[in-house]
Amino acid sequence: MGHACFRLAGTMVFVAYIAIAWGMGHILDLHEAVAGIAAFLGFSAAWIGVVGFSLLNFRTRRILSIVLDQAVFAFALYEAGDVLAPVIWAPVVMAVGNGLRNGPRYARLSSVIGGACVGVALGLSPHWQAGKLVTEGIVLSILVLPWYTLKLSEQIAQAKREMQQRAARFESASRTDSLTGLMNRAGFFQCLQKQLHDAGRSGARSAVMLLDLDGFKAVNDVGGHGMGDEVLKHIANRLHDCVEANDRVARLGGDEFGIVVSDASDLTELERLAQSIVETIAAVHVHGQGDLRIGASVGICLLPDDGCRDESSVMETADRLMYQAKKSGKNRYCINPH
Numbered sequence: 001m002g003h004a005c006f007r008l009a010g011t012m013v014f015v016a017y018i019a020i021a022w023g024m025g026h027i028l029d030l031h032e033a034v035a036g037i038a039a040f041l042g043f044s045a046a047w048i049g050v051v052g053f054s055l056l057n058f059r060t061r062r063i064l065s066i067v068l069d070q071a072v073f074a075f076a077l078y079e080a081g082d083v084l085a086p087v088i089w090a091p092v093v094m095a096v097g098n099g100l101r102n103g104p105r106y107a108r109l110s111s112v113i114g115g116a117c118v119g120v121a122l123g124l125s126p127h128w129q130a131g132k133l134v135t136e137g138i139v140l141s142i143l144v145l146p147w148y149t150l151k152l153s154e155q156i157a158q159a160k161r162e163m164q165q166r167a168a169r170f171e172s173a174s175r176t177d178s179l180t181g182l183m184n185r186a187g188f189f190q191c192l193q194k195q196l197h198d199a200g201r202s203g204a205r206s207a208v209m210l211l212d213l214d215g216f217k218a219v220n221d222v223g224g225h226g227m228g229d230e231v232l233k234h235i236a237n238r239l240h241d242c243v244e245a246n247d248r249v250a251r252l253g254g255d256e257f258g259i260v261v262s263d264a265s266d267l268t269e270l271e272r273l274a275q276s277i278v279e280t281i282a283a284v285h286v287h288g289q290g291d292l293r294i295g296a297s298v299g300i301c302l303l304p305d306d307g308c309r310d311e312s313s314v315m316e317t318a319d320r321l322m323y324q325a326k327k328s329g330k331n332r333y334c335i336n337p338h
């Protein structure tokens with residue numbers, strides 16, 4: 001309704017302008033001036049009924065308001081002649097406005113109706129017939145300019161969409177590890193930041209795990225880098241299978257992985273998850289390499305923790321605990337005191 005009021009105000013100003021111009025043009029013929037003003041007031045009453053009070057269904061209302069807009073302008077041009085020269089571009093603007101608001105179909109409809117109405121009005125007017133070329137130019141502009149403007153605006157919108165999609169792809173690539181498809185370090189830190197923020201507000205317990213593979217170097221040394229890459233991808237999939245849908249897994253670099261466990265309210269459950277991760281990795285078989293085995297040392301930082309209020313202090317704690325797990329024999333997890 002706000003928009004209808006805006007259009008209504010615009011039309012009233014337009015009608016007032018025509019009425020005054022007409023009145024001045026017929027200053028010596030008061031009777032005709034009053035008749036003209038009455039005709040425009042009649043139009044605005046019809047317009048208020050159609051658009052302002054929503055008397056008809058949406059689509060019919062739109063089409064009818066296009067016909068009324070364009071027809072009344074053509075009629076005014078026919079009657080008022082040069083007085084309306086300053087607003088000769090009005091049908092083009094109406095068609096472009098209709099297109100931008102309601103879609104290209106309405107722009108085409110508006111320009112065809114506008115071109116036809118103005119063409120007929122100018123063709124019948126002895127005044128405009130005198131300048132035939134100008135008349136043809138006006139009609140041609142009404143038919144061509146809205147189409148051209150809308151085409152341009154469609155192309156700009158399409159280019160904007162493509163740029164946004166490309167930016168989103170770059171953004172996603174900058175947070176993804178290209179080998180495993182997991183989040184990379186940057187993505188993990190972003191995720192950790194959000195987790196700390198949410199945990200700070202809700203006070204709910206969550207956890208951050210830092211996992212470093214044990215004995216991974218030997219896989220590369222024996223099976224080559226290609227084999228090492230396959231093992232990293234396999235481990236990424238297994239870790240992803242171990243956690244809940246709300247948890248996030250990342251490869252932080254080399255043979256180091258990070259996990260944000262969003263709900264660690266049940267400590268037994270969290271320790272069970274850590275143990276199952278250690279066992280899952282210990283069970284990974286490096287194909288064709290005899291009894292070459294790998295393992296994982298895991299450091300777990302429980303949150304909230306007064307000493308871990310930002311990402312770097314959380315990572316430092318998890319890193320310290322991970323090294324503690326390595327030092328105490330590898331293939332195990334260590335958790336901060338709680």
Ligand SMILES: Nc1nc2c(ncn2[C@@H]2O[C@H](COP(=O)(O)OP(=O)(O)OP(=O)(O)O)[C@@H](O)[C@H]2O)c(=O)[nH]1
Nearest residue numbers: 212213214215216217218220225228229253254255
């Ligand atoms: N295949 C492969 N290897 C990598 C990649 N990034 C790092 N590495 C290798 O991973 C190994 C990691 O080194 P370490 O953590 O010291 O090896 P580790 O045998 O697991 O040592 P511990 O952690 O002490 O058990 C190095 O040999 C790196 O070259 C990668 O993207 N692909």
